[in-house]
Amino acid sequence: MKYSYRTEGTCCQAFDIETEDGKIKDVQFYGGCNGNLQGICSLIKGMPIGDVIGKLQGIRCGSKPTSCPDQLSRALSLIVEKEGNGEK
Structure with missing residues (x-):
């Protein structure tokens, strides 16, 4: 399943998440610290x-x-909450 999420209180404005069988398939961040976020995604x-x-x-992140x-x-x-426990 694919989801989009708008962030609050961060440099990144939004990200897209793709899940499959209770696992992370892909994440794409928009804005934020590019290198760090690529590392997290990987x-x-x-x-x-x-x-x-x-x-x-x-x-x-800092004082945030x-x-x-x-x-x-x-x-x-x-x-x-929507799909289940995430432990498929």
């Missing part, structure tokens, strides 16, 4: 959604209350 491809949420949830990885974990949590 590392999480193929990972179970629940594992990604656990690793990225609560990460902050959130970050691009935290926003990704929030979006993935919404996907889990």
Whole structure:
């Protein structure tokens, strides 16, 4: 399934997520720190959604209350609520 998510409180404005069988198939960020976000995308491809949420949830960027990885974990949590537990 493909999803789009608009971020709040980060340099990245939005991202697209593609999942398959409870795992991350692809993520595309729009804006933000390009190199860091490419690295995150590469590392999480193929990972179970629940594992990604656990690793990225609560990460902050400087004095901001959130970050691009935290926003990704929030979006993935919404996907889990919609589709199931993310542990397929």
